[in-house]
Amino acid sequence: MIIKRPLIYIAALSTTVLLASLVNVASTGRNYSQTYPDVVCPPRLSGLNSQVSVSPSSTQFQNLENRSSKTVPFKTTRYVMSKSAVVIAAQGVTPIAWQSRPGGWAGGVLCSGPAQSQWFVGGSADVTTRGHLIITNSGLSDAIVDIQSFSENGKQPVKSINLKSKSFASIALDSLAPGDHSLAVLVTPRSGRVNSFMIDEQGAGLKSLGGDFVNAISAPATDLMIPAVPNEIQSKVHKNPSNHTLRILAPGNVETQFTAEILTTDGRFIPVGLNAHTISAGVVADITFSPSIAAKVFAVHITSQEPVVASISTPLISNGHKDFVWSTSVPTLSPLTMAISGLTPLLTFAGDSISVELSVTFLNGKKRTSHITGTDIAAWRAPANAKTVTFISTNKNTYGGAIVTSTDGYGYFPVEAGSVLTRVEVPNSNIRVLNP
Amino acid sequence: MATADKHSVTAIVVTHDGEMWLPAVVAALASQTRPIDQIIAVDTGSLDTSTKLIKSARIPIIAADRNCGFGDAVALAVAKMPTHIEGSSEWIWLIHDDCAPAPTALEKLLEAIDDRPQVAMVGPKLLGWHDHTHLLEAGVSIAGNGARWTGLETMEYDQGQHDGIHDVLAVSTAGALIRRDIFEEVDGFDSNLALFRDDVDFGWRVRVAGHAVIATTQAIAYHAQAAATERRSVDVEGALLNRPLLLDRRNAAYVLLANSSWWMMPWLTLQIFSSAIARSLGFLLAKLPGYAADELLAVATLVFRPATLIKARKDRKSKRLISPRIISAYIPPRWSQIRLTAANVVETLRSKIIPVAEISTNSSIESLDEEDLLVPTKSNQWINILRKPEILGYLLMSVFTLIASRDRIGNLMGGALAASPSGARDLWRSYFESWHQVGLGSSHAAPPWLVILALASIAVLGNIPLLMTVLFLLAPLLMMWSAHSLLGKLSKNRFITMPASFLYAMSPVALASINSGRLATILILVLAPRVPFILSAWKSIELNSWRRIYGLCLLLALFNAFTLTTTLISFGVIATAIFFDYQSFSVGQDKLIFLSRIYRRLTLLFVPFMLVAPYSFEALVKPSRFLAEPGLAIAGGSTPLVLMGNPGGIGALPWWLASPILLVLIVALFSSTSARQIAQLGIIFLSAAVLFSVISFSSHGNSGHAIMWTGSFLAIVTLTSIAAGVVLLDRLRSTLVISNIHYRHILAALLLIFTSLYAVTSTVWSLTSGATSPVQSGRTTVMPAFLTAEPNTKILVLREISNGGSKSVQYYISRGTDIILGQPDVAPGQIHEIESAAQQLIDGSGITSSKVLAAYGIKYVFVKNPFNPTIIRTIDGLGGFARTSATSSGVVWRVSGAVGRLIFTAKDGTQQVLQSGEIGARTTVPGPGTLTLTESFDRSWQVVENGYRLPRLRDAHGLSQFQVSESGEISLIHDGTIRRGWLSLQLIGIVLVVVLALPAGRRKREISESELA
8 A cells, every 4th residue: 555556646647748748749830831933034135036945835924024913824835935034933844945046056044043142154255255144133122133253364343233123134244354255253132033144155256156055053062063065076077076165263262173074974084184273262264175085975073172163165066157065063963844845955964873763744745754874974865845854863963964956056954943942931920029 | 078288179980881890990089099079970871780889889879861971971960069169179080980090190180280270181191901001091182084193002011101291182081180160161071972082172172262281191090991992882872873983983073173273174074084985995804894884974974964063163162262273283293193004004014924933031141050141252143143054045045046147137038028118107008908009909908917017016116127137036035935934834954944945946947937037937936835824724625714715816816817827727626626525525524514615615716717807718718828828938848858847948957957856756655754645746746747748839929839838837846846855854864863774875865966966057057058048138129229210110020030949930010119028918819811921921922912011001021130131032022022221130121002000091092091199099081981990800999080980890801991981080999998897897806805815803892801901
């Protein structure tokens, strides 16, 4: 009896604790809202043709400069754009804009959501340039944007521009660092819903020297992968192998050493002069290399001590006229869907061990799944009547880029999502915010 | 009888049922050192043996009617006396049948008048009949409010402090010596004053007739005050209902109004009325309704018979020789009355709170024994003081508190504690207002603890920040004192009870509640140890008087005023008790006892709940209030922490600082002492705390769920654990001392080591990281000063709040300033549309957010830094928001459109913001249209135009809308009638329970002779 009652109490307490542990649904009190931000495709500049690949055809859009908030469906999967930029409710499918100057050049760019900052490593401000930096404000309030340029002569003064709501500005590249050849531009919005695009177009007099979109890089890194660099093999048509130019910038305050490794189907190697190459801080460096490889496409892996941004320019001949392609670094490949109707991109994957499962949806609605494997680099060309390509799964540290060939020229776009699923915590009403 | 002086003295003894005192009176008269020349007795219809006693003393007796007053009786005796011879010194000595003069009384009275020819009346010092050291009177006067004024304290001890011959307004007729010629000159006593106050009236009239009245303390008489103390019935004519108090108060008013100057009458009347009301209220509080009625009836009987007064004033005017102003010298000044009343109140309270300790019989002389008393003793008492555990304990706790509270001196805020308003006025206003300007506005009942804080702030002249500082500073000391008073009942060993009390104030729940600003838990920690003092028996609750039950009701209501969790606890405890009561009843217990228990227990449940209505009633429709603490809804800790007696949450002790609370309870369960019952109670409350620790709910302006703070339960767990520990150690010590080493020694040692370890580590933690607790002074405000420039403007504030290491974005609507005490408790709930607008602001999809915010009258959006810059850019990109500033405090956007509190929409759709006050408004509408009030919808909102109420609708946003049919001036009001009605009921309820809880006053006839002295 003396022991029994205490034991009953202890058992009761233990049972209570057990019950409490079982029903302990201690809520975090947090709910999340998941949305894909609308993406923006660049406006069509004078003399250019522009199409945007979208999917499905019911995807809603509106012209950027339309003052109403009303959206309409595309009713097509390849939309011919007017002059205005378009804002697309893409809902997780990344549209691709394809622009070309007939008989001059062509280039592709991802339509993307607003970004905190965008790096453009490419373009020129010398006498041959006809390029533009296009800045769009798809927000309903005015925007202020800082443009920081770098060139072979170092850091340039910051330019700030104001953009009215739902408008865009086209800034000639030669105004950013007049006379300088090698440009890298950082666009940072201070306020507003801002997207930027860069078109690098070269010409000498009336003669076009080609052009391309310079796709944006989100942030400098010490480990970069440029997964798809086109390469012209020496042949009867192309008497000389391509001279690629690696443009690289260490935007920090200290110089850095970098090493660029080429990944081909024949293996990996470091070209002469790209091993432990030192570059000054804040100065854009152009390093030309001409690898003797048999592959039509290769990847470049760059490692550095300090964060850098880099891209590779490759001059090409398309239908007898000069063109060039800017291949930019990409983030690691993750599941995503891209709208590719009207394009037949050569998708290139780079990585130590490549294993990518993708699904193609055709215009007729049928689907086909492919599994791409390989080491260092692997390529897969999308079928001609493909509407979308969905990357279902991938190995770790795999990167993807795409080369597109058209009658007007070559283009490149990175395989990455134009807008990522934004997970925003649903804010709670809590009077605690008014207590210090 | 032969006399040795020139005076002739006739003693007039008036008897009325005085057999109890008469023998002593007659003996006293017979034994006078200065013999009395003549004695005449007047009996006013005594029903006892008074007449026989007088006759047996051979005193001539005059028979009078039973309703014959004292003055008339004296007049009868004087009429029987031989005619006064002009020039002779003839005196009448008035003797009550309950007044025995000392043997030298007459001699001393005559000595006093020998060389004072102007004296017409002289009185002795009156002492108590039973206690001859109790000073009753040495001269008497009347205060402006009619009170009989003796200038003495209650039960004043006679040490000769008032000795001497004093010039006074009057002396009591008991033992008064009056010159016969003057007596006849002023027509004796007023026949309207049959009993009581005839002495003052007579003295007053003698004074204005140009004579003197003195009291000589060398002459002594012992007076039983039989009529005043209701030792005999009052049968005189005009004594309505035979009530002495009624007669006394009526006569007092009569004396004042009949004798005073005309110009003093209004002031005196006011004083008499207000005094009657005040005194009747006092008697009601003392549960003496009869006396209360006497007070009021006394005034009424006089007012309804003005002719008597007019005649009395006329008679007095004819006898008056000098200005009545001379009387003012004998009327006690008001400050004297206040001082004496205050002194009496303080002394009464002191005697209740600190009863006079029994004086030790061990004198220093005894202790020194044979030591030479002349040799100075070597004293080191100051060191001995420090050796006392009480002194050392409180000293240590004071030092600890001062160091640990170094960041808590000033305007405290943080944790669950909102900032204090500057003055108590704001708290009073919050409580009485029917509408609260918090968030989108709320008509919730304000919690009663606001009033308690406002009342408490009187001690610091209404300075609420100072009150909170003092409260948090003194809280550990108060907890320690309170616990020690209880533990002192369990053990006489101060070396056990003091450290235990220290540990109570340093317990995890105490530290956490102070660090996180939990007012209710602090209050419970301080007052919970007092509960056993009020309620001595719980099981046999019928043994407690109803007064005690109501006393406990008040204490429980005080708890309820801060947190309704105590109602939950009461419900659990009382339901369990009733269950066991029923079990006892079903096995044959007396039904009366059973019912008595049920009534008492249900009273303890319902009365405290009702006393905090309507706040408590609102909890019935919003049950989460039963689980909430005052202030901000801050989450408590997880189950494992609670199991260790730690309520958790911000400001709580870290998990690795485990307290011995659970260990002590478990060990005490196996004890054979009363520690076992205490531990069982502790385990029950601990189980309840564990169960409640898994409940999460939204409350007090927080739409998110927060885990319940179980501090109220753990306060009781901690108290029981410490009490059980004290009982254990107290008994164990003696056992361990005499026994060989065995497991008990080891167990006790482990317990002590664990406890000491906790005491040291928790002290170090409190002094270091604990000192930077959430509750601190000198915090910068959330809202920047420039946003307060537009008072009462609604601002949507977005801020990242840290919670358990992670941050989340939360929002609320500010009125331009930070919140203050009480506002979280009445904060309205979340509105879905605003929630969506806020969410869309953040995720960038809020194209219509600005329209929604504008519809609710939200003029600005303020993002408090530090904040995610991406979201700031997202808001920048949304339409309808114009950035107006970006400072280190944060970024502000103005919401576009017509935004205001009162929006007028004309028929053509144009909108106009109308001028509005803080709550109400008086403005003009330009024409027919719709008036929208951007406050939460409430039925009490009314708009009046041209004397008519405009029809009220609820618009699509759930806001109040009024249809205006024509232009003109309108008044917007929030009708607070219902709130005022509730408050009135609450006040009545509280007064009623206070009266029931107060000790009942006794009628004079119930007071024992010895107490009356």
